[in-house]
Amino acid sequence: PTSPIADLDLPRAELSDNARIVLAKRYLRKDEKGKPVEEPEEMFWRVAYTIAQADAKYGAGEEQIRALAREFYLLMTRRLFEPNSPTLMNAGRPLGQLSACFVLPVDDALSNGQSGVYDTLRSMAMVHQSGGGTGFSFSRIRPEGDLVNSTTGVASGPISFMSLYDSSTEVVKQGGTRRGANMGILRVDHPNVEEFIDCKQDITKITNFNISVAITDAFMRAVQKGEQYDLINPRTQQVVGQKDARAIFDKIVQNAWRTGEPGVFFIDRANFYNPVPHLGSYEATNPCGEQPLLPYDVCNLGSVNIGAFVRDDVPAGEAWSDRIDWKEYRRVTRLATHFLDNVIDANQYPLPEITDLANRIRRIGLGVMGFADLLVRLGVPYNSAEGVEIGRRVMEFLDEESKRESERLAQTRGVFPEWEQSIWGPDETAARAPNGERIRPVRAMRNCNVTTVAPTGTISIFAGCSSGIEPLFAVAFMRNQAGSLMPDVNEDFTAIAHAEGWYSAELMERIAREGHIHFAEVPEHVQRAFSTAHDITPEWHVRMQAAFQEHCDSAISKTTNFPNGATVDDVRKIYELAFDLNCKGVTVYRDGSRDGQVLSTGATKT
Numbered sequence: 001p002t003s004p005i006a007d008l009d010l011p012r013a014e015l016s017d018n019a020r021i022v023l024a025k026r027y028l029r030k031d032e033k034g035k036p037v038e039e040p041e042e043m044f045w046r047v048a049y050t051i052a053q054a055d056a057k058y059g060a061g062e063e064q065i066r067a068l069a070r071e072f073y074l075l076m077t078r079r080l081f082e083p084n085s086p087t088l089m090n091a092g093r094p095l096g097q098l099s100a101c102f103v104l105p106v107d108d109a110l111s112n113g114q115s116g117v118y119d120t121l122r123s124m125a126m127v128h129q130s131g132g133g134t135g136f137s138f139s140r141i142r143p144e145g146d147l148v149n150s151t152t153g154v155a156s157g158p159i160s161f162m163s164l165y166d167s168s169t170e171v172v173k174q175g176g177t178r179r180g181a182n183m184g185i186l187r188v189d190h191p192n193v194e195e196f197i198d199c200k201q202d203i204t205k206i207t208n209f210n211i212s213v214a215i216t217d218a219f220m221r222a223v224q225k226g227e228q229y230d231l232i233n234p235r236t237q238q239v240v241g242q243k244d245a246r247a248i249f250d251k252i253v254q255n256a257w258r259t260g261e262p263g264v265f266f267i268d269r270a271n272f273y274n275p276v277p278h279l280g281s282y283e284a285t286n287p288c289g290e291q292p293l294l295p296y297d298v299c300n301l302g303s304v305n306i307g308a309f310v311r312d313d314v315p316a317g318e319a320w321s322d323r324i325d326w327k328e329y330r331r332v333t334r335l336a337t338h339f340l341d342n343v344i345d346a347n348q349y350p351l352p353e354i355t356d357l358a359n360r361i362r363r364i365g366l367g368v369m370g371f372a373d374l375l376v377r378l379g380v381p382y383n384s385a386e387g388v389e390i391g392r393r394v395m396e397f398l399d400e401e402s403k404r405e406s407e408r409l410a411q412t413r414g415v416f417p418e419w420e421q422s423i424w425g426p427d428e429t430a431a432r433a434p435n436g437e438r439i440r441p442v443r444a445m446r447n448c449n450v451t452t453v454a455p456t457g458t459i460s461i462f463a464g465c466s467s468g469i470e471p472l473f474a475v476a477f478m479r480n481q482a483g484s485l486m487p488d489v490n491e492d493f494t495a496i497a498h499a500e501g502w503y504s505a506e507l508m509e510r511i512a513r514e515g516h517i518h519f520a521e522v523p524e525h526v527q528r529a530f531s532t533a534h535d536i537t538p539e540w541h542v543r544m545q546a547a548f549q550e551h552c553d554s555a556i557s558k559t560t561n562f563p564n565g566a567t568v569d570d571v572r573k574i575y576e577l578a579f580d581l582n583c584k585g586v587t588v589y590r591d592g593s594r595d596g597q598v599l600s601t602g603a604t605k606t
């Protein structure tokens with residue numbers, strides 16, 4: 001059969017062989033035998049055309065839609081921008097669910113016909129089936145041992161229900177493409193907080209959840225002063241006890257040092273920036289933490305590959321800001337924002353409550369990937385004041401240009417329906433932060449939130465760039481290729497080695513085997529510019545996260561890496577620093593602290 005795109009005269013996608021393999025495995029439409037029945041180019045056109053078609057709702061004719069689809073196609077196939085995985089998998093297909101992030105409410109009831117524990121369990125299965133990830137707060141569940149009126153029995157507590165959700169996630173495999181992924185959150189003032197902090201210390205338990213403690217500002221103040229803080233039973237809203245804030249903070253830090261979990265979610269800070277507080281408060285985030293969301297809230301993500309904007313016509317010696325093609329970065333950011341706004345209209349949501357809220361607030365999450373590539377190409381170390389400044393500036397640019405596009409879209413499509421009472425609304429009606437402050441200027445936006453930084457775990461692989469804002473994990477590693485081990489070396493690194501005349505196959509292999517580049521043959525400036533996750537101290541990880549957070553509506557997905565020999569106290573300082581620098585959360589990982597680590601240097605990866 002001839003390809004449906006044969007007559008369109010579209011250029012071939014700029015993809016490596018490895019990228020094509022990843023796409024075939026995870027994204028392409030398949031027949032009953034699991035054999036792909038579309039080419040990557042057909043997939044990208046399917047997505048581009050489906051998303052462009054949403055413009056019809058705002059008066060575009062077929063010719064305009066085709067022209068826009070072509071632009072979207074080029075954006076994705078030139079690897080300048082990619083939407084989140086569900087959009088690539090499901091756009092233009094029967095499922096039609098295009099979003100990666102959901103938060104569902106869990107009420108303190110087995111079933112109440114809407115959002116009791118078992119009602120939401122069912123909703124979770126439906127979101128997972130469609131390829132989305134779910135976050136839950138279990139904070140409203142009465143504590144273990146508490147009274148159950150209807151049966152005069154005793155309650156089993158939030159962790160038991162989280163385990164139930166975990167088991168169900170295990171059972172529902174997502175149509176062979178993605179498994180379920182969850183975030184579990186418990187407030188630090190819940191009576192079962194200690195059990196929660198410990199619940200994943202056995203690393204074979206609750207494996208389909210990331211967990212974070214929702215930390216309040218009151219709790220952090222109590223930690224600083226060495227005071228007790230109140231525990232509150234969510235059923236009665238009564239104070240039912242007190243705990244020593246430092247002891248609980250120590251327990252969180254100790255466990256994070258041991259296993260990486262729990263992370264922390266600074267819940268009051270997230271709510272300070274809630275764009276639509278009249279519709280509810282944030283209780284939880286999506287699985288990787290970059291999206292604080294309301295109950296039944298959803299976000300579709302997309303990421304601009306920022307490493308692609310280094311100009312090759314400006315010599316390396318010039319100032320970094322002159323070496324970035326800001327005009328092209330602006331064009332891509334604007335088009336990507338248009339794309340994500342269209343995704344909301346093209347989307348088929350798994351629950352009516354989600355459809356309703358999505359249309360009322362029109363939240364989107366545009367972020368970046370390839371940031372480490374950008375720094376390497378500019379020759380600036382990640383762990384440097386200049387590197388952090390570049391991070392701040394590129395995010396500020398993305399955020400502002402995306403908001404301008406959102407305003408432009410609002411001129412023809414209208415502001416999002418809840419705009420007047422949102423933080424963006426007119427003075428008479430706009431929401432104020434809890435302290436009475438007006439936190440944003442009046443802006444007639446199409447979307448309540450526009451920016452975020454996602455992990456880009458899969459899309460960065462086929463886009464062939466570094467993930468999110470993470471530093472390079474390694475310059476090289478040994479890859480198992482058809483049974484033999486081959487060094488896989490960062491392309492920017494080999495290019496420099498060739499250009500500067502110190503390339504040798506033996507050196508590349510040594511680097512891949514040993515997992516570092518600190519050899520005499522590698523010039524000092526290259527060693528600095530290619531700082532990898534493990535050369536970079538935790539402080540720089542957090543400083544970078546905070547720099548990106550400064551101009552970001554939602555939050556930042558980031559792992560702060562520690563060397564194996566880091567102490568508990570090192571982890572504590574990082575949790576405190578993240579709070580002090582205005583991050584919305586923090587996650588740490590100490591090298592080797594969990595078995596079955598997915599990526600590791602100086603080792604092999606298949």
Ligand code: GDP
Nearest residue numbers: 084085100132133181288454455456457458459
């Ligand atoms: P990508 O688009 O596949 O590269 O996804 P990211 O790694 O950027 O993750 C973005 C969001 O997608 C996460 O925060 C989750 O909400 C969701 N997500 C990521 N990986 C999975 C997965 O394996 N399963 C499910 N159900 N959701 C996921």
Ligand code: 5AD
Nearest residue numbers: 210211212263288289557558559587
């Ligand atoms: N809170 C926030 N993010 C988390 N991740 C894992 N656990 C948590 C958590 N508790 C994130 C990592 C990484 C992604 C794969 O998931 O930081 O960015």
